[in-house]
Amino acid sequence: MRPLGHILSAETTFAGFLDRRRNELAILHHVRRNLPPALAAQVGIAAVEPPELALLASSGAVGALLRQRVPDLVEKLAHAGWQFTGIRVRVQPRPPPRSPKKHMVKQLDGLSAATLRAHAERLADPELAAALRRLADHGAAPSDDEEALGSVKKQRSE
Structure with a gap:
């Protein structure tokens, strides 16, 4: 089986694309190497159309920081063999990262807590019964106003 790179380079259309992409990556690598790491991570190539990058x-x-460094970058690229007369900077904001989904804590209502206590009384295993009682005590709402599912039942009945 032939590697994908060999297959694509055999096609003239793809070969030109691969050459342009290699050239862009080499320029990007050189640009990033001449920038501070925090700034370099935020920079990409939009277009390589000589005499402008x-x-x-x-x-x-x-973008503002990059524009301040354009003369230095043009000079360093010229020393590396790329002859650009200027560098344009385009700002392309990235979408904000997705915030993690909020997980609603599942709470026991009074009826569920009472059911757990009733089952705990019927169990022969004292450790399991104690665990169920702790769960019922921990999950039980302190008053009827704070019942986890009570408001849902009220809304459905109305």
Whole structure:
């Protein structure tokens, strides 16, 4: 079986694409190497269209910092053999990370706690009975107003 890279490089359409991508990655690597690590992680390549390079910044602040470093980057890229007359910076904000789903704590209502206590009384195993009583005591709501499922039952009956 042939590696995917060999198959794609045999096709002229894909070979050109792969060459452009390798060139972009080499330029990006050189750009990132000349930036502070925190800034480098927020930079990408938008387009390589000589004589101009377009970089992507993940936020406006990153874009501003990158624009301040454009003359230095052009000079360092020229020393490495890439002749760009200028660098454009495009800001492309990333979507905010998804916040983790909030897990609602399942609470026992008074009826469920009473059922657990009743079953605990009928058990022969004292350790299991004690565990059920602790669970019932821990999960029981202190008053009728704070019943976990009470408000749901009231809403359905109305």
